[in-house]
Amino acid sequence: MISINVQVKNELGLHARPISKLIRFATAYDGTISLIKNGRAYNAGNMLDLITLDAKCNDHLEVEIQGNDEAAAADEIARLFKTKFGEF
Amino acid sequence: MKGIGVSAGMAYAKAYLVENDVKIEKCEIKDIAKELQKFSDAVEKAKKQIEGVKKEAAEDCGEENAEIFEFQILMLENEDFVKEIKNYVECFRVNSEYALDQITETWIKQFSQLDNIYLRERTIDVIDVSRRLKSILQGGAPKSIHEMTEESIIIADDLTPSQTIGLNRKKTKGLAIAYGGSTSHTAIIARALGIPCVVGIPDLLEQIKDGEPILIDGDKGEIFLSPTLHKIEEMKNYENKTRAEMKALMEFVTSASITEDGFRVRLFANISSKMDADAMLECNGDGVGLFRTEFLYMADNEPPTEEKQLAVYEEIAKSMGDKPLIIRTMDVGGDKKISYLNIGEEENPFLGFRAIRYCLENQELFKTQLAAILRSGAAAKNVKLMFPMVSTLEELRKANAILQEVKEELGDRQVPFNRDMEVGMMIETPAAAMMAEQFAVEADFLSIGTNDLVQYVFAADRMNARVAYLNSYFHPLLFRLVNHVRESAGKYGKPVEICGQAAEIPYLAPIWIAMGIDTLSVSPSSILKLRRLICGSNRGELQTVLAKVLAFDHASEVENYLKTTFENSSSVFYPFI
Numbered sequence: 282m283i284s285i286n287v288q289v290k291n292e293l294g295l296h297a298r299p300i301s302k303l304i305r306f307a308t309a310y311d312g313t314i315s316l317i318k319n320g321r322a323y324n325a326g327n328m329l330d331l332i333t334l335d336a337k338c339n340d341h342l343e344v345e346i347q348g349n350d351e352a353a354a355a356d357e358i359a360r361l362f363k364t365k366f367g368e369f
Numbered sequence: 370m371k372g373i374g375v376s377a378g379m380a381y382a383k384a385y386l387v388e389n390d391v392k393i394e395k396c397e398i399k400d401i402a403k404e405l406q407k408f409s410d411a412v413e414k415a416k417k418q419i420e421g422v423k424k425e426a427a428e429d430c431g432e433e434n435a436e437i438f439e440f441q442i443l444m445l446e447n448e449d450f451v452k453e454i455k456n457y458v459e460c461f462r463v464n465s466e467y468a469l470d471q472i473t474e475t476w477i478k479q480f481s482q483l484d485n486i487y488l489r490e491r492t493i494d495v496i497d498v499s500r501r502l503k504s505i506l507q508g509g510a511p512k513s514i515h516e517m518t519e520e521s522i523i524i525a526d527d528l529t530p531s532q533t534i535g536l537n538r539k540k541t542k543g544l545a546i547a548y549g550g551s552t553s554h555t556a557i558i559a560r561a562l563g564i565p566c567v568v569g570i571p572d573l574l575e576q577i578k579d580g581e582p583i584l585i586d587g588d589k590g591e592i593f594l595s596p597t598l599h600k601i602e603e604m605k606n607y608e609n610k611t612r613a614e615m616k617a618l619m620e621f622v623t624s625a626s627i628t629e630d631g632f633r634v635r636l637f638a639n640i641s642s643k644m645d646a647d648a649m650l651e652c653n654g655d656g657v658g659l660f661r662t663e664f665l666y667m668a669d670n671e672p673p674t675e676e677k678q679l680a681v682y683e684e685i686a687k688s689m690g691d692k693p694l695i696i697r698t699m700d701v702g703g704d705k706k707i708s709y710l711n712i713g714e715e716e717n718p719f720l721g722f723r724a725i726r727y728c729l730e731n732q733e734l735f736k737t738q739l740a741a742i743l744r745s746g747a748a749a750k751n752v753k754l755m756f757p758m759v760s761t762l763e764e765l766r767k768a769n770a771i772l773q774e775v776k777e778e779l780g781d782r783q784v785p786f787n788r789d790m791e792v793g794m795m796i797e798t799p800a801a802a803m804m805a806e807q808f809a810v811e812a813d814f815l816s817i818g819t820n821d822l823v824q825y826v827f828a829a830d831r832m833n834a835r836v837a838y839l840n841s842y843f844h845p846l847l848f849r850l851v852n853h854v855r856e857s858a859g860k861y862g863k864p865v866e867i868c869g870q871a872a873e874i875p876y877l878a879p880i881w882i883a884m885g886i887d888t889l890s891v892s893p894s895s896i897l898k899l900r901r902l903i904c905g906s907n908r909g910e911l912q913t914v915l916a917k918v919l920a921f922d923h924a925s926e927v928e929n930y931l932k933t934t935f936e937n938s939s940s941v942f943y944p945f946i
Contacts, residue, residue, distance in 0.1 A: 304443055
């Protein structure tokens, strides 16, 4: 298991579009990815989890990754957050 | 069936019934495996449908907007929603429709508690997906008016303003609405979009079957169920005529609106979006006489911020060059309900806490809008401000005092704005009309809102089809009031415009022109028709018509007289009848 820290950069928080991209990635990944906020883990492959996570712009989150090629998955997730999930 | 035609034109298509949700009965299921399979099939089918809708949306309004359907697809692909329902079916041995209802409810509850408004709004997607699944499970067609799959005529008890705005403009061929009158919001939008619309048939939904072919006639207010070939033929002829008419009208795009004897009329448009402003520019209208900003407040679950409003106002103002843009502060209340404003249920909403009355009490909200409007005038000097529903001088002064405060605040914030923006008001209540002279001293311009003025003068609710006979724009009293306002404003050199239905009815335009009213604000789709009419009329000749009309006692006399006069003159008026 590895863990990284990310920050939500999207102006509207983790809204529908970023959530869609994150779920697509997490469900394709061979393993589990969780987002941690206030000591609670939210499954990145679960839609309702990501929605109830209710992450807003500038929120700091911890990401736990466990499974195949964890480092590459961590890089990709860090990239997604940094690039605002492809939004401008 | 006979109702009231509120937006002209004919349409023939299948009926698309918008019904309220039906409650699902709970049943016990013996063959669980079969029920689960049935549900899985429905999920697959729903996914295909949504993918289709998404593709279409991408073609209609761009990839960016289509991505919103991605969320719905994900809901069906991602196991949690589907699995929760399947688990429910297995655990309680119930029908999947019932399980769907239960799980949807818990999801909606969770969504509605979110702080992030953009996520909270996705509740609508949960509802949408759920409705689609439900109708597939029950063997019906999907039931959301935003996603009609074929050209249809929408049949509904009533549509909310946001529903009307979200209409699929390509596929909606017509509207038939059980309630409301000619100035209900559905009617106004239908006219702006040029979609035929009939209202005022209370038992409409009981009479029409979903999918049944129907023909509606927005001119005569008639609806024909399963029409005969003869009737359809008639409609086709009408359509051909309309097309020819459109072509003829296009010639007037480049002309100025001047009568034969040189009286220049300014034709403004009433708008509620950038799209309407574009439609006005396309037919070379002279500006915007009424920007209904309340629609900005209906788009979200919270009021638009100053920056958001500023962006909208600036974009429209810029696109118009130096043509005037009159922004009316929000006219909420009455038939325009916005839940987050907490106006509450009122016995008589039209006589209640609405428009300027609401704004004077809720100054924070009001100030935000005033700041946005003033700021939009910094670069665009064509922007003007207008207050709705003013009844007394005190109200106008109070509104102006708040405006002054906002100017000072903007000065302190050191943001650019137009300190000298013209500020006008609407004359919509009999009180304001009678006191026009006093108002003309303090307002920069007056705009007569005839829809409300008529309903208040005759004390007849414009949403109530039964008293629609009283809401006539042909009553001589209306002419006297308008003339009084014009004379009063004239004393102080202040301009007067007419907006609302009375400005659009072609038979009435000659009356206003004869009186010397030189500004009419109408739906963008009426501009060219009125321009052609103006170009072909002679103000001197119209004076005799005006004199005659002012002497009548009844609205029906006036209406008949105007119709026969202009039907018989073989002139330009003919095509509008």
